[in-house]
Amino acid sequence: SAVISQKPSRDICQRGTSLTIQCQVDSQVTMMFWYRQQPGQSLTLIATANQGSEATYESGFVIDKFPISRPNLTFSTLTVSNMSPEDSSIYLCSVGAGSRTDTQYFGPGTRLTVL
Amino acid sequence: GENVEQHPSTLSVQEGDSAVIKCTYSDSASNYFPWYKQELGKRPQLIIDIRSNVGEKKDQRIAVTLNKTAKHFSLHITETQPEDSAVYFCAASTLSGGSYIPTFGRGTSLIVHP
Numbered sequence: 001s002a003v004i005s006q007k008p009s010r011d012i013c014q015r016g017t018s019l020t021i022q023c024q025v026d027s028q029v030t031m032m033f034w035y036r037q038q039p040g041q042s043l044t045l046i047a048t049a050n051q052g053s054e055a056t057y058e059s060g061f062v063i064d065k066f067p068i069s070r071p072n073l074t075f076s077t078l079t080v081s082n083m084s085p086e087d088s089s090i091y092l093c094s095v096g097a098g099s100r101t102d103t104q105y106f107g108p109g110t111r112l113t114v115l
Numbered sequence: 116g117e118n119v120e121q122h123p124s125t126l127s128v129q130e131g132d133s134a135v136i137k138c139t140y141s142d143s144a145s146n147y148f149p150w151y152k153q154e155l156g157k158r159p160q161l162i163i164d165i166r167s168n169v170g171e172k173k174d175q176r177i178a179v180t181l182n183k184t185a186k187h188f189s190l191h192i193t194e195t196q197p198e199d200s201a202v203y204f205c206a207a208s209t210l211s212g213g214s215y216i217p218t219f220g221r222g223t224s225l226i227v228h229p
Contacts, residue, residue: 001161031214031215033214041221041222042204042219042220042221042222043159043204043219044219045216045217048212048214048216050213050214056212059116092158092159096214096215101214101215102147102166102208102210102215103147103149103161103164104149104161104215104217105161106151106158106159106160107158108157108158109158
């Protein structure tokens with residue numbers, strides 16, 4: 001499986017500010033995904049990011065709030081914009097891997113607290 | 116879209132007992148069903164998966180069964196150990212726009228008492 005790292009691992013931010021989360025993979029992957037996991041909850045897909053194309057957002061998530069970059073096959077960023085306390089959550093990136101790329105492997109996550 | 120129901124939300128067993136977690140899904144186009152284990156403060160880790168052309172898969176103490184007709188799949192853990200304590204998530208994946216998009220269940224908190 002791919003080795004995935006995220007930065008920062010955690011952060012405490014003030015409302016109204018923005019935070020950019022980085023996701024780095026040790027091998028080239030086509031599919032990268034961003035998830036949100038609220039405390040004690042399941043995993044909710046925010047968007048799918050493929051290199052060279054615009055990210056595809058799931059219902060309830062918009063580009064103005066969660067802009068995503070995917071400059072190459074090993075890196076992606078997710079920005080949480082104009083934050084409010086409701087954005088406090090764990091944000092995880094994942095990559096599609098395996099022979100059919102249907103298996104997803106997760107990064108360690110970024111724990112965000114918004115005051 | 117896909118909807119995945121997972122039961123129970125909490126499961127408490129004695130060490131050595133078996134544990135069973137059940138999931139149902141709604142979209143007949145789903146064809147890949149992974150299970151993830153998430154320990155407290157850690158990332159979800161894939162523990163086993165099954166594809167729609169197979170009815171059962173086993174890996175040591177863990178097995179998964181799939182009934183495509185009834186649209187349900189289950190995780191079975193035998194001879195449970197305290198280190199099996201974690202939250203387990205099932206997912207049903209559908210191919211969409213060139214990507215396999217999983218929909219996750221709400222999770223089952225498994226507690227194994229020594």
